[in-house]
Structure formats: structure tokens, C-alpha cells
Amino acid sequence: MTANRTLYLTFVASATLFLYAVFHQWGSVTAETIQEKLTSHRFGDEAVAGRPDFEQIARQYGTDKVTTHKYQFMYDKYLSGIRDDQLKVLEIGLGCNMDYGPGASYYTWLEYFTHVNLYFIEYDGQCAEKYQDKTANAQVFIGDQADTLFLSKFSAKATTDGLFDIIIDDGGHTMDQQITSLEFLWKTVKPGGLKELI
Known part of the structure; x- marks a missing residue:
């Protein structure tokens, strides 16, 4: 009983010291100051007056990236600072399996990025072939x-003119699909580029 009591008192003392250290380290950090920092800071450098941000553009085209999901925060954080750069972007998934059909991401990326070379990988061959004529500014694989085997052939063909700046995996959402595409496509991303699983 004495050993249990000693262990209990040691735990309580340690927890108290830990909490004291955390609050002392934080100083004047409160819920209000955290909220102020979160709401006063805009990710990226989206300071161009009158220019639509990712969410506004994506809502216009109806992509689930901002309707069902809230990816606009991530996209604004990581992409707004490079949206005027010359970019090579691959998105896995053209949207053939979506209720609203393919193309929402295609049009969103064309408007969001000033200079973009778009590539798509799509599993649904019939849909992709039908839609390929409507994606004049993109290559669909x-x-x-x-x-x-497909990823190896794709990687060799799609990177003859350079590596990708950004790869967005919005295709199949099984772990096998994501791990396989990550392993094979990671080497096609430029150093400092982005590979996102969404």
C-alpha cells in the first residue's frame, strides 16, 4: 500500500510540475490570443486585390474539394505563393466517378494557376477518352x-520534359492505391515540390 501511495504522489507531483512548466512557458498565451493569430493570418501571399482565392474558384466549378471537404485551407497555405509560377501539375482522378462528372478540378486548376501544364491519371477509360477532347490544356493518361507497370510507363512518358512541381492524389482512396502511387510517383516530383494525398 505504501509503494502504491508513493507512486501516486510521485505521479501527482510530476504532473503538477509539468503543467506548471507548460503554463509558465506559454506565458500570456490564451484562447483569445491563439484565436487572434489564427484569424489575423492568411496563409500564403494571396494579397492581390480582387483576385479570387482557391475556395472562390473551386466553388464556381463545384468541386468537392471545397463543398464536401475543406481542402481550401491546405491549398491556400501551400499553393497561393506559387500560383503565378510556371508549374507542372499532376492530379490523380479526373472526377469520372463524381456525381457532378469530370472536369471540376480541371477548370479550377486552369483558373487558379496562371501558368500550368496539367496532367491527369484516370482509371475510367471510357469516361477519360470521352472527356479528353474537352481538356485541351491537359494530358489525360x-x-x-x-x-x-502503368505507373512506370506513365512516369517515363510524362517526365520527358521535366519533373512535376505538384502531384495531387484525389483518385482511389484505398491504402494500397495511395501507397503504390506514392512510392512510384515520388521520384517524379521536383526537389521542393509537393505530393499530397487527399
Whole structure:
């Protein structure tokens, strides 16, 4: 009983010291100051007056990136500072399986980025072939992101003119698909580039 009591008192003393250290380290940090910092800071450098941000553009085209999901915060944080750069972007998933059909991301990226070379990987061959004529500013590759042979061929063909700045994985959402495409496509991203799983 004495050993348990000693252990309990040691734990309480340690926890008290830990909490004291945390609050002392934080100083005047309160819920109000944290909220102020979060609401006063805009990610990226989206300071161009009158220019629509990612969310405004994506809502215009109806993509689930901002309707069902809230990816605009991540996209603004990581992409707004480079949206005027010359970029090579790959998105896995053209949107063929979406209720609203393919193209929402395509139009969103074309408007959001000033200078973009777009590439898509789409599993649904019939849909991708039908939609390919409507994606004049993009190259669409038909294949399965979990198929290592396809990814090897895609990587060789799509990178003849350089590596990707950004790869967005919005295709299949199984762990096998994501791990396989990450392993095979990571080497096609420029140093300092982005590979996002969403």
C-alpha cells in the first residue's frame, strides 16, 4: 500500500510540475490570443486585390474539394505563393466517378494557376477518352494508380520534359492505391515540390 501511495504522489507531483512548466512557458498565451493569430493570418501571399482565392474558384466549378471537404485551407497555405509560377501539375482522378462528372478540378486548376501544364491519371477509360477532347490544356493518361507497370510507363512518358512541381492524389482512396502511387510517383516530383494525398 505504501509503494502504491508513493507512486501516486510521485505521479501527482510530476504532473503538477509539468503543467506548471507548460503554463509558465506559454506565458500570456490564451484562447483569445491563439484565436487572434489564427484569424489575423492568411496563409500564403494571396494579397492581390480582387483576385479570387482557391475556395472562390473551386466553388464556381463545384468541386468537392471545397463543398464536401475543406481542402481550401491546405491549398491556400501551400499553393497561393506559387500560383503565378510556371508549374507542372499532376492530379490523380479526373472526377469520372463524381456525381457532378469530370472536369471540376480541371477548370479550377486552369483558373487558379496562371501558368500550368496539367496532367491527369484516370482509371475510367471510357469516361477519360470521352472527356479528353474537352481538356485541351491537359494530358489525360488512362490507368490504375495501383498498377506498378502503368505507373512506370506513365512516369517515363510524362517526365520527358521535366519533373512535376505538384502531384495531387484525389483518385482511389484505398491504402494500397495511395501507397503504390506514392512510392512510384515520388521520384517524379521536383526537389521542393509537393505530393499530397487527399
